[in-house]
Amino acid sequence: MAWTREAVLAAVTKVVEGHAETGTEITEKTELVADLGIDSLGIMEMVADIEDEFGLTIAETELRQVATLGDVVRAIEVRLDRDGELS
Amino acid sequence: MTQRTVVQALEDAAVSTRTGYRFISEGTASEPFFTYSGLERATARYAGALQTLGLKKGDRVALVIPDNQDFVFTFLGALRAGVIPVPIYPPAGLRKLGGYLTNTLHVVRQSGAKVLVTDPDVRRLLGTVQAGAPDLEKVVSIEGLRKSNERLRPVSVGLDDTCFLQFTSGSTSAPKGVEVSHGNIAHNVEAFMKKGLGVQDGVDSGVSWLPLYHDMGLIGFVLGPLYHRNTVSFLPPLLFLKRPLRWLQTISRLRATVSFGPNFAYALCTKRVRDRDLEPLDLSSWRVAGCGAEPIRAANLEAFAEKFAVCGFQRKALLPCYGMAEATLAISFDKRGLRVDPIDGAVLAAEGRAETVADANDARALSVVSCGQAFEGHRVRVFSLEDEESRHPLPDRTVGEIRVQGPSVTTGYFDDPETTAAAFAGGWLKTGDLGYLVDGDIYVCGREKELIIVNGRNYYPQDLEWEASRVRGVRKGNVIAFGTTKPMGDRERVIIAFETGAPAGPEREEMKEGVRRTVRTATGLSIDDVVALEIGVLPKTSSGKLKRGETRVLYERGELFGRTSARQGDPIGLALEVAKSQLGYVKNALRRGGAGVPPATTGSPSGAEPVGRADDAD
Numbered sequence: 244m245a246w247t248r249e250a251v252l253a254a255v256t257k258v259v260e261g262h263a264e265t266g267t268e269i270t271e272k273t274e275l276v277a278d279l280g281i282d283s284l285g286i287m288e289m290v291a292d293i294e295d296e297f298g299l300t301i302a303e304t305e306l307r308q309v310a311t312l313g314d315v316v317r318a319i320e321v322r323l324d325r326d327g328e329l330s
Numbered sequence: 331m332t333q334r335t336v337v338q339a340l341e342d343a344a345v346s347t348r349t350g351y352r353f354i355s356e357g358t359a360s361e362p363f364f365t366y367s368g369l370e371r372a373t374a375r376y377a378g379a380l381q382t383l384g385l386k387k388g389d390r391v392a393l394v395i396p397d398n399q400d401f402v403f404t405f406l407g408a409l410r411a412g413v414i415p416v417p418i419y420p421p422a423g424l425r426k427l428g429g430y431l432t433n434t435l436h437v438v439r440q441s442g443a444k445v446l447v448t449d450p451d452v453r454r455l456l457g458t459v460q461a462g463a464p465d466l467e468k469v470v471s472i473e474g475l476r477k478s479n480e481r482l483r484p485v486s487v488g489l490d491d492t493c494f495l496q497f498t499s500g501s502t503s504a505p506k507g508v509e510v511s512h513g514n515i516a517h518n519v520e521a522f523m524k525k526g527l528g529v530q531d532g533v534d535s536g537v538s539w540l541p542l543y544h545d546m547g548l549i550g551f552v553l554g555p556l557y558h559r560n561t562v563s564f565l566p567p568l569l570f571l572k573r574p575l576r577w578l579q580t581i582s583r584l585r586a587t588v589s590f591g592p593n594f595a596y597a598l599c600t601k602r603v604r605d606r607d608l609e610p611l612d613l614s615s616w617r618v619a620g621c622g623a624e625p626i627r628a629a630n631l632e633a634f635a636e637k638f639a640v641c642g643f644q645r646k647a648l649l650p651c652y653g654m655a656e657a658t659l660a661i662s663f664d665k666r667g668l669r670v671d672p673i674d675g676a677v678l679a680a681e682g683r684a685e686t687v688a689d690a691n692d693a694r695a696l697s698v699v700s701c702g703q704a705f706e707g708h709r710v711r712v713f714s715l716e717d718e719e720s721r722h723p724l725p726d727r728t729v730g731e732i733r734v735q736g737p738s739v740t741t742g743y744f745d746d747p748e749t750t751a752a753a754f755a756g757g758w759l760k761t762g763d764l765g766y767l768v769d770g771d772i773y774v775c776g777r778e779k780e781l782i783i784v785n786g787r788n789y790y791p792q793d794l795e796w797e798a799s800r801v802r803g804v805r806k807g808n809v810i811a812f813g814t815t816k817p818m819g820d821r822e823r824v825i826i827a828f829e830t831g832a833p834a835g836p837e838r839e840e841m842k843e844g845v846r847r848t849v850r851t852a853t854g855l856s857i858d859d860v861v862a863l864e865i866g867v868l869p870k871t872s873s874g875k876l877k878r879g880e881t882r883v884l885y886e887r888g889e890l891f892g893r894t895s896a897r898q899g900d901p902i903g904l905a906l907e908v909a910k911s912q913l914g915y916v917k918n919a920l921r922r923g924g925a926g927v928p929p930a931t932t933g934s935p936s937g938a939e940p941v942g943r944a945d946d947a948d
Contacts, residue, residue: 276854277847283422283854284598284785287571294572300357303396303568304451307421 245330246297246323254296255316262289271313297323333520335512336409337487339557344370349532351552352563353399354580362399366559369406376407378480383445383468387412387485390495392443392466393543394434394452396420398564400472401542402552404447407475409493412485416441416495416507417543420452422854427455429793429852433502438463441495441507441744447472489513495744496545496655502793507744508655515553517737518658521705523554526663527588527618536562537586539570539577546623549659550590560588574599575607582612582641590620590651592786593627596634603637614642620663622651624783625774626699628670635668652701652772656759658738661710662772664702671698671773684727684766684773701772708736711758712767720756724766729775732765733758780878782813782824789824789855791878797852798826801844803837805829810868812882823858825885829865838862861890 246254252271260269264280273279275286294300297319301309305318323329334342343366350365364372385391391413395401401417408415418437421430434456438446442465448456449472460466493515495507523529536555540547542564555562563584570577578599581589596619621631635645648668653660672690677683687695704710711723712730724730739759742750753760765774782789794811798804808829813822826845832838842860849857869877869884884890 274851277851280846280856282785282856283787284571284594286854287568288602291572302357303566306568307451307455 245328247330248320251297251319251323251329252316255293255312255319258289258292258296259312262292269312271311271316273312274310275312275315276310293319299323299326333489333513333516334557335487335489335491336406336493336515336553336556337512339553340366340370340373340406340410343556343559346532346559349535349559349561351399351402352561352584353402354563354565354569355397356566356569361563366556369403372403373406373410374482375478375480376403376475377410377413377482379475379478380404380408380411380413380445381483382478382480383470385411385413385445387487388414388492389445390414390416390441390443392416392418392438392441392446394418394420394446394448394456395472396449396452396566397472398542398566400449400476402564404472404475405494405542405548405552409487410482410485412487412491414492414494416443416497417548418497419541419543420448421455429502429797431456431458433505435459435462436503437497437505437507438466440505440746441497444468445470447475487512489516492744496548498544498655498788502790502796506746506749508740509742509744510655510658510740514658514738514740515549516557517707518549518660519554519557521707521738522550522660522663523558525705526660526665529558529560529588532559534558534560534587535584536560536588537565537577537581537584538562538589539565539567540590541567544623545653545655545659546590546592550620570595574602578603578611578613578638578641581616582610585615587615588618588620589616590622592623593621593625593630594785596621597627597630600630600633600637608638608641611638611641613638614644616643616647618649619643619647620649620651622653622660624786626650626701628668628697628699631668650699650701652774654761656740656742656753656761657708657734657736658740660705661708661734661738662702662704664700664771666700666702669700671700671768672696673698678729678775682729684729684768684775696775698773698775700768701774703770704734704736704772705738708734708738710734710767710770710772712765713755713758718755720758726768727766729764729766732761732763732772732774734761735759780812782811782822784813784822784824784855787855789853794824794826794849794853794855794857795876797849798828798845801841801848803830803832803841804845805831805865808865808868808876810876810878810881812878812885814882814886824855825859825861825882826857827861827863827868827881827885827890829863829868831865832862834862861885863890 256269262281262285267279290301299322309315309318320329346366350369352361352363354361391408393404393415395404405415418434421427438459444465444467446466446469453471460469489512491512493510493512496510497505497507536551538547538551542548551562563580565580631648646667650664650668651660652662672687672695673684674687675694675696677685711733713720713723713733714730720733735758742753763774764776765772780791791811795809798809799806811826813824815822830841842862845860846857869880871877
């Protein structure tokens with residue numbers, strides 16, 4: 244199936260919301276480590292869930308470039324686009 | 331058997347065309363497998379390449395190499411050239427680089443490394459490191475080594491030569507490099523592989539996701555198996571953290587017999603592996619499930635054994651371990667499996683004695699895990715902290731500092747005679763762990779030091795305090811970070827208390843949020859509680875040093891908030907409590923009303939910080 248940019252953002256936001264402390268406001272500017280109130284193991288679990296959502300793997304090198312939710316969305320868009328799955 | 335250097339062991343292993351290392355990576359089904367024969371040839375090329383870079387015997391080379399295969403080849407290549415590798419952990423994702431770069435720079439400088447080998451991705455991030463390290467001549471990319479066809483010019487390496495530097499203990503700004511000799515490795519490998527694990531050469535096989543810049547991963551799963559030609563399959567640490575199931579699936583698929591993890595790894599599997607994933611798992615081949623590198627909680631291991639029993643996991647496979655980098659890797663294993671000593675918490679707190687309770691379900695009972703007997707040729711005794719010459723070993727069941735002697739004990743820290751001298755007492759290595767002996771079995775029940783261990787990672791309070799001090803409004807030098815196990819769960823809770831001139835209200839709340847955010851961003855650690863206090867409330871010594879232990883006690887008693895001045899309160903009662911809090915875990919568990927499971931072991935490098943006595947114990 245092809246993803247739209249809006250759908251990617253919505254899907255990532257949904258996964259992140261599921262992991263964040265309740266009441267945390269989630270936007271594209273949300274920093275995953277600093278803002279969500281979860282520890283590093285929790286972050287890794289969340290990354291795995293995001294991978295599952297899109298059926299891809301976020302490599303260690305890509306993870307080093309990621310700080311905000313928006314960064315994750317862009318990294319996924321690049322991958323989906325490369326595979327011809329972004330509309 | 332005659333002791334061999336790692337280099338000799340590698341050359342001897344080259345006869346094996348059947349066993350070797352397998353490197354599993356994420357996102358690809360291909361799993362390159364190198365026999366020891368192939369490994370011998372490949373590492374000779376890496377050694378030649380390092381020599382061509384101008385490295386000579388005794389020079390140091392820093393390795394910041396995220397990929398397991400690249401790391402292993404470069405590490406072993408360096409050893410064959412007589413060059414001393416200095417493994418440094420690669421930058422983790424999702425985190426600000428500031429603290430990482432500071433630490434890396436300190437390690438590079440302290441080791442005097444002439445060359446740093448890394449991958450192109452990390453190299454971009456390390457920009458400023460070279461400028462700050464005067465001895466560092468080159469930063470080279472791993473690709474050059476991979477393509478090398480250089481010949482190894484043979485170098486004579488002996489048992490007394492330094493094998494590598496293990497930088498693990500110490501805070502970010504003052505890292506300490508344990509100097510591990512080939513002789514240390516040879517003795518320790520003999521002890522843990524043969525006497526400890528009883529491995530069959532070439533038959534047993536291991537699976538490891540452990541980071542290779544740590545002793546449990548590096549010595550336990552790269553060097554140990556090399557001496558005995560056992561096959562090992564390596565998973566990237568990050569893959570395990572994302573998908574703990576992959577660890578167990580790999581053991582199941584490859585019918586592995588030996589695999590280790592810190593306590594948190596077992597707890598993580600219990601928590602994260604879903605019931606529907608259990609059915610295809612077959613863990614019946616797993617005969618040794620070692621647990622070390624951080625405090626062991628019997629309840630976590632019991633829960634793991636229970637959950638995975640349906641997969642054929644045998645409870646008797648559990649192997650509690652004790653050790654540390656200063657003793658190369660391992661000091662003892664409990665070959666009789668997970669055994670718990672139920673002791674009376676009240677007697678322990680009041681008298682420092684571990685008295686068995688008749689009924690393990692008694693509310694006062696504490697369960698301390700046995701880490702077994704010191705390996706043959708090694709001695710472990712318990713001494714009073716004040717016994718600076720280690721003259722009077724304490725009797726069984728009396729709590730004191732655990733100290734070690736034997737051929738696995740390293741000579742100390744590289745180029746740091748002062749810290750080295752402080753690490754020993756009358757020829758015994760001071761482990762900094764508190765515990766007791768029973769018929770030679772080692773029981774660990776606390777730490778003398780202030781180190782905070784969460785999910786297998788060590789955090790120094792100084793580093794957390796420094797980060798917190800950067801927040802506007804927080805009084806510099808008036809921040810205290812500490813760990814507490816109250817209320818006790820799977821892990822320590824981390825607390826930061828700071829002083830501020832701002833009045834109670836929204837401004838303080840903002841500062842507290844700022845502290846959480848800054849520390850989490852810099853270290854990845856979530857702070858469980860942040861406490862803002864009036865000026866002058868935090869306890870200090872007469873010379874103005876922060877008293878972390880006393881702060882912890884006040885916090886645990888709920889008295890930190892009510893204080894208006896540091897001098898308020900009952901000083902003698904407090905001093906007594908601080909002394910007892912050296913048995914912090916035990917005491918906390920006792921308060922909680924029993925069923926407490928104090929942490930039992932630290933089995934690692936980093937677990938140990940034998941020097942630097944808590945300065946609040948006065």
